[in-house]
Amino acid sequence: MKAFIHQKDNWPEFSWESNEFMSLLSEARNLQGRLIGKMETLGFDLRNEALLDTLTLDVIKTSEIEGEILNPGQVRSSIARRLGMEIVGSIESDRHIDGVVEMMLDATQHCFEPLTKDRLFDWHAALFPTGRSGMYKITVADWRQNTTGPMQVVSGAMGKEKIHFQAPNSDVLDEEMTRFLDWFNTSKTDLVLKAAIAHLWFVTIHPFDDGNGRITRALTDMLLAQSDKSTQRFYSMSAQIRLERKQYYEILEETQKGDLDITPWIIWFLNCLINALKATDSVLTRVLAKAEFWQKHLKTPINERQRKLLNRLMDGFDGKLTSSKWAKIAKCSKDSAVRDINDLMEKGILQKEAAGGRSTNYELIGMSSNNDPK
Numbered sequence: 406m407k408a409f410i411h412q413k414d415n416w417p418e419f420s421w422e423s424n425e426f427m428s429l430l431s432e433a434r435n436l437q438g439r440l441i442g443k444m445e446t447l448g449f450d451l452r453n454e455a456l457l458d459t460l461t462l463d464v465i466k467t468s469e470i471e472g473e474i475l476n477p478g479q480v481r482s483s484i485a486r487r488l489g490m491e492i493v494g495s496i497e498s499d500r501h502i503d504g505v506v507e508m509m510l511d512a513t514q515h516c517f518e519p520l521t522k523d524r525l526f527d528w529h530a531a532l533f534p535t536g537r538s539g540m541y542k543i544t545v546a547d548w549r550q551n552t553t554g555p556m557q558v559v560s561g562a563m564g565k566e567k568i569h570f571q572a573p574n575s576d577v578l579d580e581e582m583t584r585f586l587d588w589f590n591t592s593k594t595d596l597v598l599k600a601a602i603a604h605l606w607f608v609t610i611h612p613f614d615d616g617n618g619r620i621t622r623a624l625t626d627m628l629l630a631q632s633d634k635s636t637q638r639f640y641s642m643s644a645q646i647r648l649e650r651k652q653y654y655e656i657l658e659e660t661q662k663g664d665l666d667i668t669p670w671i672i673w674f675l676n677c678l679i680n681a682l683k684a685t686d687s688v689l690t691r692v693l694a695k696a697e698f699w700q701k702h703l704k705t706p707i708n709e710r711q712r713k714l715l716n717r718l719m720d721g722f723d724g725k726l727t728s729s730k731w732a733k734i735a736k737c738s739k740d741s742a743v744r745d746i747n748d749l750m751e752k753g754i755l756q757k758e759a760a761g762g763r764s765t766n767y768e769l770i771g772m773s774s775n776n777d778p779k
Contacts (some may be wrong), residue, residue, distance in 0.1 A: 410661050411573050411609055417584070418603060421668045429675040433597055436682040437633055443689070444639050452637070453490060455692045458720070459638050459685070460484050460513075464505050467622045467643035470650060475502055477721060484510070494713040494734075504531035505619065512623040513638050516630035519590050522582065525612075528623065532616045543614035547580065549694070551575040556611055568659050572611035581610050589624075596632035600625050601674035609661055622646070629678075639688070645681035653677070695719045705752060710735040711745050715754070718769050725758070725766040 407413060444452055461481045468475050471493040477712075483506040486495070508528040518524075526546040533545045540756035544550055556572035573581055585606055592599060622643050630636055646653050652673070660670040698719065707715070714731055724730075732742035746767055749755040758766040 409571060409609075409666065410663060411581075413665055416535075417606060417666060418665060419606075420666050421671055422666070425668050426672050429672065429679065430595070430597060430764075433675055433678050433682065436679060437597075440639055440682055440685060441635060442634055442705055443735060444637070447692075451692055451696055452486075454695065455639055456637050456687055457481065457484060457488070457490060457492070458688045458692060459641055461508065462688070463626070463638065463641040463643050464509050466641060466647040467509070467619050470643065470647050471618055475505070477723065477740070478717070480506065481720065493709075493716045500534045506535055508530045508619070508623055509626065509650050512627040513630045514636045516627045520560055520586055520624070520627070522586065525620065528620055529613055529616055532619060538615040545614075547611050548578040549614045569654075570661050572609070578610070578612050582612055585610060596628055597675070597678065598671065600628035600632065600678075601671045603628055604674065605657075605660060605667060605670055608657070613751075640681045640685040642678060642681050645684060646678050649677055649680070651655060691719070702754070705754075707749075708745070710737055710741070711749060714745070715749075715769070725764075726768065727764045728764055 410416065424595060431544065441508065444455060447455065461477065461484055464480050464484070465477060465597050476498075478494070478496050479502050480491065482495040483498040483503050484490075485492045487506060487510055508531050511524075511528065530546040533543060536542060536545050549556060551574065557568055558570040559566045559568055561567045583605075588606075589603060604621055604625045607624055608617055611617045613620065623641055625762065626638065630638065656670055656673045660667055695716075698715075714726075714735060717734065718726065728739060728742045728746055731737075732739045735742060735745070737745075746755060750757075750767075753770060755767050756770050758768050
């Protein structure tokens with residue numbers, strides 16, 4: 406029995422009913438154009454701030470989908486360094502984070518360059534700099550070998566496992582990927598539609614031991630950047646997929662166990678893209694609020710420690726701000742932290758949070774301390 410889509414006789418000759426999603430495709434295209442137009446009206450600094458926020462969110466969420474929680478400050482600093490941006494409070498990042506950032510930036514900043522096997526291998530090597538996934542040694546910068554059996558997505562207790570998906574055998578991967586890369590580089594399909602097809606196709610081939618999901622989403626961003634005719638990213642598909650993760654895995658499994666008519670998958674993908682485009686308003690709102698804040702306090706005496714912490718609060722602070730956290734982040738004494746905080750309270754910038762507790766927490770007046778839109 407040919408249980409999976411890649412086992413069908415005419416794989417990968419996908420088909421779809423265009424009339425069922427043309428209105429969604431038009432809406433997505435319209436939203437893309439409006440967003441790019443809106444961003445072009447911003448000044449250079451604000452546009453860079455929005456770009457940095459979006460890329461940070463994208464990198465964090467693409468890893469979060471796989472159950473990995475990255476340090477937002479390290480991600481932001483890594484992206485800023487690679488884009489040549491100077492940010493307040495830049496910190497060192499570990500090489501695992503740098504690897505994810507390098508892959509995502511290569512996919513989007515060089516979106517118009519051909520996709521090759523070596524480029525994919527470079528991405529994979531960047532994701533796994535130690536040659537291991539967690540505790541396990543994996544094949545890096547090469548197609549998976551399946552030495553321990555077929556690549557399967559399984560859930561359930563031992564003896565009662567449910568196989569959600571089984572990838573193509575490793576001995577056909579060279580042929581499968583040659584065909585995929587040729588299509589990716591030469592197909593004249595509408596680029597948004599092409600992003601939907603490439604996402605499904607690549608994740609179904611599942612060519613690597615690990616990292617397939619993150620590389621799939623990088624390829625999706627690459628094609629969406631081409632469709633925007635811009636290397637600057639102002640919306641995050643990964644963040645939206647993270648929000649819709651349950652539905653994502655359900656439609657993916659349904660499609661991979663179905664026939665080659667992928668209309669339902671394309672409809673889901675376009676709806677997810679539309680939601681991602683609409684959600685970018687929260688990023689823009691935060692960027693404009695931050696710019697307005699610093700314009701308002703242009704002549705307010707604020708020291709470097711205070712500036713660093715205020716930017717951290719506006720960029721999305723992890724947890725509650727206390728004087729102890731202030732001292733740790735600013736690398737100063739507890740007394741200096743208290744003086745900094747009291748000074749900002751006197752200037753009407755910080756206030757104590759209404760909710761009590763063993764520790765006193767502080768927040769910016771007029772906005773939440775933890776403002777991650779996702």
